[in-house]
Amino acid sequence: MSDDDNSPISAREARRLFAGLRDAPALVLAVSGGPDSVALMWLAARWQRSLARGPQLTVVTVDHGLRPEAASEAREVKRLAAALGLPHRTLRWRGAKPKTGLPAAAREARYRLLAQAARAAGASHVLTAHTRDDQAETLLMRLFRGSGLAGLAAMAPFTERDGIVLARPLLDVPKSQLIATLRRARIGFAEDPTNRDTAFTRPRLRALLPLLAAEGGDARNLARLAARLARANAAVEVLADGAERFLRLRDRGDAPQAGVRSFEASAFAALPEEVRLRLLLRAINALGHEGPAELGKVETLMSMLDRAIASPLAAADGRPVLKQTLAGALISLAGGRIQIAPAPARRRKGR
Numbered sequence: 001m002s003d004d005d006n007s008p009i010s011a012r013e014a015r016r017l018f019a020g021l022r023d024a025p026a027l028v029l030a031v032s033g034g035p036d037s038v039a040l041m042w043l044a045a046r047w048q049r050s051l052a053r054g055p056q057l058t059v060v061t062v063d064h065g066l067r068p069e070a071a072s073e074a075r076e077v078k079r080l081a082a083a084l085g086l087p088h089r090t091l092r093w094r095g096a097k098p099k100t101g102l103p104a105a106a107r108e109a110r111y112r113l114l115a116q117a118a119r120a121a122g123a124s125h126v127l128t129a130h131t132r133d134d135q136a137e138t139l140l141m142r143l144f145r146g147s148g149l150a151g152l153a154a155m156a157p158f159t160e161r162d163g164i165v166l167a168r169p170l171l172d173v174p175k176s177q178l179i180a181t182l183r184r185a186r187i188g189f190a191e192d193p194t195n196r197d198t199a200f201t202r203p204r205l206r207a208l209l210p211l212l213a214a215e216g217g218d219a220r221n222l223a224r225l226a227a228r229l230a231r232a233n234a235a236v237e238v239l240a241d242g243a244e245r246f247l248r249l250r251d252r253g254d255a256p257q258a259g260v261r262s263f264e265a266s267a268f269a270a271l272p273e274e275v276r277l278r279l280l281l282r283a284i285n286a287l288g289h290e291g292p293a294e295l296g297k298v299e300t301l302m303s304m305l306d307r308a309i310a311s312p313l314a315a316a317d318g319r320p321v322l323k324q325t326l327a328g329a330l331i332s333l334a335g336g337r338i339q340i341a342p343a344p345a346r347r348r349k350g351r
């Protein structure tokens with residue numbers, strides 16, 4: 001770790017971190033009470049005070065109703081926000097809590113509540129305090145899960161969700177700098193004990209990080225890899241856009257059927273594998289009704305499709321040479337064309 005990684009963030013650096021947000025009418029700061037988000041709040045408050053006409057800031061804490069201390073942590077954030085002259089709201093997750101997949105359900109509820117708070121405050125953005133260390137952990141988690149290029153690109157600095165932009169201005173900042181910033185400002189913070197609870201994947205992975213760092217796989221290198229993969233992923237997306245246009249142009253004589261995507265099989269087969277895969281994934285996700293398709297399953301489907309296209313029967317009119325459902329979409333190959341459409345609703349067993 002370089003000395004810079006342990007230095008507090010200066011007002012000038014913060015101006016650079018928040019530069020893209022200056023013209024927003026209002027911003028919601030997602031603050032859990034942990035060091036990262038308390039530092040985000042402090043940095044954003046100082047930045048806003050330095051502007052003649054900066055965005056309105058509203059601090060929001062989500063109480064998931066999972067830990068008894070959460071309510072007092074939210075009150076502590078409120079107190080700190082008030083000391084910085086910022087309005088604060090605590091939002092409670094009241095829905096039923098699932099027995100499995102609790103972290104994912106809590107995250108889903110959190111982002112829904114934060115987006116609601118942003119709309120209520122007239123804010124265009126929700127800011128979270130994800131750091132370079134979080135980015136490194138996300139990359140590793142996805143690597144171990146077998147994600148493809150898009151997943152390994154990890155978190156983007158800006159993503160849209162329900163008309164609200166989720167911004168991560170601290171994505172390049174090491175957590176140690178945020179801690180140093182709080183120490184310099186003499187601000188206390190809470191540590192979420194679930195961050196160390198080895199019943200969850202992320203804390204188990206976090207415990208491995210010092211070992212990886214000793215071999216050169218530190219957060220700086222891992223986050224840099226994520227940024228490089230994000231760059232490559234963006235380029236492949238542009239290629240996939242172009243391929244979609246190319247396939248549409250070849251069909252210009254035929255009026256497209258509503259609710260169906262259809263490609264000329266031989267033109268599709270000539271595209272690079274990664275591009276073919278993305279076209280399939282896009283069509284299945286757009287037309288299927290069972291949520292996003294798993295990459296591994298789309299890969300298997302594509303190999304079947306490739307083999308079917310190469311078969312002598314592929315171009316013949318008549319019965320489909322392939323018919324498969326995946327993620328609520330029906331993929332078929334008949335008469336030299338690939339067609340992707342919503343799958344008919346499944347019949348219930350026992351009827």
Ligand SMILES: Nc1ncnc2c1ncn2[C@@H]1O[C@H](COP(=O)(O)OP(=O)(O)OP(=O)(O)O)[C@@H](O)[C@H]1O
Pocket residue numbers: 030031032036037060061062063064103107110127128129130134
């Ligand atoms: N209870 C909360 N209330 C408000 N904001 C929160 C809360 N929990 C997390 N956040 C925001 O989200 C950021 C990331 O938090 P954390 O790393 O705990 O999330 P996660 O569970 O790993 O999921 P994800 O990274 O997908 O958000 C925090 O820095 C903070 O800005």
